[in-house]
Amino acid sequence: MKLYYSPVTCALSPYIVMLESGLEHELAVVDLKTLTLPDGTDFRAINPLGYVPFLETAEGQPLAEGVAIIQYIADQAPEKHLAPANGTFERYQLHSRLNFIATELPKNYDYLFSSTASPETKDKAARALRKHYAFIENILSGQPYFNGEQFSVADAYLFTVTRWATLVDLDLSEFVTVQAYIARLAERPAVRAALEVELSSRVGATCGA
Template identity: 50%
Template sequence: MKLYYSPGACSLSPHIALEEAGLQYEAISAPTKTKVLPDGSDFRKVNPLGYVPYLVLDDGTGLREGPAIVQYIADQAPDKKLAPPNGSLARYQLQSWLNFIGTEVHKSFSPLFAPGTSDDAKQAAKDRILGRLTWVDGELAGRQYLMGDDFSVADGYLFTVTNWAKPTGLDISGLKNLAAYRERVAARPAVQAAMKAEGLL
């Protein structure tokens, strides 16, 4: 498998999932700004949409969108329990978390990275994100991870997007459960390995 990623972007989530799963893969840097791959070719020839993450399977099939990619990865290593079994209520709860993180948190950061966003629009985005993460903070009370005691691919995703708080000036220091949770996730060897590979440590 080949994972196309951009350092620190949302592609860190499947990068963490691959490390947690212990699968063989090649990580290829595909910078979001330049779209130029290490061999000098245009990333858009691989993924016409030009964004990461993008996973290419051994047979050449491409898979896009982080929440789909991380579930695929989890299903390749069921013994690692990165996702509950397909068809179970717990699996739908995992998908609920992945959708929530993707639509309510991840996409809400977009105005903070877009050049030309007004200060008012940036503040509105920060208020929205903080409101969503305050709810998450409450959900984490008494839990090790989003799904309970077991780390799942949703945790890698939430960790990835909450990493963007500091560079965008979003103060989440008051969310104590989330802070402790982020420390737990950051300490995992697979998370350390993925971040080191992306030059984030």
């Protein structure tokens, strides 16, 4: 498999999942400012939408959108239990958790990253994020991971997005359980390895959730 990736984007989550899965893969870093690969290839010839993450499967099939990609990777390594089995209630709950992250968090962080958003817009986005993190705090107060008792792709996604708080000076210190959860995930070997790549090759910031 080949994962197209750029630092400080949602693409960190499928990269974490890929490392957790132990599957063979190639990582292709995309410069989102020029939409090119290191060899000069126009990324839009690969993904016309021009954003990451983007996956080419082992069979050469293209797959866009991070929520789909992380579940696909998880299903290629079922023994790692990165996603509950298809058809179970737990899998539908995972869909619920992933949809919550994708629809409620990145859009508000986008306003905080924006250089053109008004102070009023940014304040509204920060208040919305704090409301959502209160919901997350409540869930994590009753279980170790966002989808239950075991690390899953939902944790990789939530970790990825929540790390943006430090980049936009969003104070989440009131959410003690969330802070402890993020610190605990950061110690996972796969997460540490993904972060090392992230820190060494920062390029851009946009993604397909």
